[in-house]
Amino acid sequence: MLFFIVGIYCGLICVEGSSMEASLHQQIFKNYNKHVLPGEIDEAVNVSVDVKLSYLVGLDEKHQMLSLGMYFNITWVDEALSWNETEFPGLQEIIVPDKQIWLPQIAIPSAIRTNRYLTAVNYPVSIQSNGTVIWIPDYTGNIQCPIDTTRFPFDSQTCLFDITLWVYKKKHAQIVKSKGHAESTVKQNGQWEINTVESNLVTPLGERNYIAITLDMHRRREYYLVSIILPTAVTSCLNPFVFLLPAESGEKVGLATTLMLFYYVMLSHIFDNIPANSLTMPVFGIFIGGQLVLSGLSVVCIVVLLKLSQTNRDVAKIERSEDGNTPKINCLWKRIETILFCVFAITGIVFCGTVLILVQL
Structure with missing residues (x-):
């Protein structure tokens, strides 16, 4: 009986409150x-x-x-x-x-x-x-x-x-x-x-x-470190080693061309995802563009060296030394390739260092 009375009282209060708000x-x-x-x-x-x-x-x-x-x-x-x-x-x-x-x-x-x-x-x-x-x-x-x-x-x-x-x-x-x-x-x-x-x-x-x-x-940098920075850094180190590859392997021009195409694809990938304007230019894109230029120059240098070397073998008589060592003309080509390796390696290092400094500014 008590619960019934309490329930009726609470109901009346709710009805009164609802009526008052209305x-x-x-x-x-x-x-x-x-x-x-x-x-x-x-x-x-x-x-x-x-x-x-x-x-x-x-x-x-x-x-x-x-x-x-x-x-x-x-x-x-x-x-x-x-x-x-x-x-x-x-x-x-x-x-x-x-x-x-x-x-x-x-x-x-x-x-x-x-x-x-x-x-x-x-x-x-x-x-x-x-x-x-x-x-x-x-x-x-x-x-x-x-x-x-x-x-x-x-x-x-x-x-x-x-x-x-x-x-x-x-x-x-x-x-x-x-x-x-x-x-x-x-x-x-x-x-x-x-x-x-x-x-x-x-x-x-x-x-x-x-x-x-x-x-x-x-x-957040983690994705770009794995997908862009790491592959570019590895291929940049490979760029000078094209000149150390033996000409007899027949892969000098192929490797240089592959590296050049890699930089072209990577450059296209970067500029496809940023605004198409000339007000701001990514420093990293300039770095890849520079590596693309170096790869193109390496292809030109390799083609010229291979052509000159083959011409000298076919036309000129190679004088051998009395002790039967390697022809002097071959030693000359190897020295030129070593010099080009050093030049491209130093250029790549300087260019990479410059880019890192500009990024930190």
């Missing part, structure tokens, strides 16, 4: 117009915006486009949505869909046109008794981010974008407080690692203010 909704939204700015005409609506980066999808380097996901914590005061707690005891907060109330027109100007604004999509909005509104929408889209590929693949990128109240003038609505950071549980990206996320509230003279977001990140 009355509050009816009172607030009876004459409410979501198309009218909150507050007085001569007072600007103060909007507080906090930005949190939740995940990084990736960076499209070829099109210079940053794909990310973030959510906002936006707060302002709308006195038309306030109520007296004494008339509605126990109701300090209500939750309504964002499509029912006025929302600040938050925009990211550098985002692509189809996803530039934060729009109402029935997100729950918290309204407190004093008229404070808390709106927490999320955003997923692409933002323009100029790329500097000079130190590729050991580069760091800094993406800058603005968040502003797009429609309203400063006298109507303004951002008064901002904060931006990455979540501690931000989803890891396999290619980029986030260093810092900073936000600054910029207030130009006579213009609407905006939040300047700075996203700093660096490229």
Whole structure:
């Protein structure tokens, strides 16, 4: 019997609370117009915006486009949505869909046109008794981010974008407080690692203010060390050894041509994945281009040496020394090949060292 009475009492309280909240909704939204700015005409609506980066999808380097996901914590005061707690005891907060109330027109100007604004999509909005509104929408889209590929693949990128109240003038609505950071549980990206996320509230003279977001990140190097750096380093060491390969093997020109084709393919692979512009040029791409030139020169030198050697064997009479040693002309070709080996080895080392110094600058 006691449990039955307690159950009836709790049910009456729930019905009363639900009826009270329904009355509050009816009172607030009876004459409410979501198309009218909150507050007085001569007072600007103060909007507080906090930005949190939740995940990084990736960076499209070829099109210079940053794909990310973030959510906002936006707060302002709308006195038309306030109520007296004494008339509605126990109701300090209500939750309504964002499509029912006025929302600040938050925009990211550098985002692509189809996803530039934060729009109402029935997100729950918290309204407190004093008229404070808390709106927490999320955003997923692409933002323009100029790329500097000079130190590729050991580069760091800094993406800058603005968040502003797009429609309203400063006298109507303004951002008064901002904060931006990455979540501690931000989803890891396999290619980029986030260093810092900073936000600054910029207030130009006579213009609407905006939040300047700075996203700093660096490229993860492990993949490029295995797929690009290591093969290029090994083949660069093989370049001078073409001259030490015996001519009788018949593989001198073949090896030199193979190395030259490798550098051409590697160079094409790098430039296929970076922006096609002349403002920034990857130093590592210049290194591979230099190795391509050296490989081409080695092919030319080998072909000329083989031709001259064969001509001397067919036309000129080779004088042998009295003790029956190797012909003097063969010794000459071997000395030339040794000199070319040293020249190409020193050139490759100097060129490689220069590139490493430029990458570290």
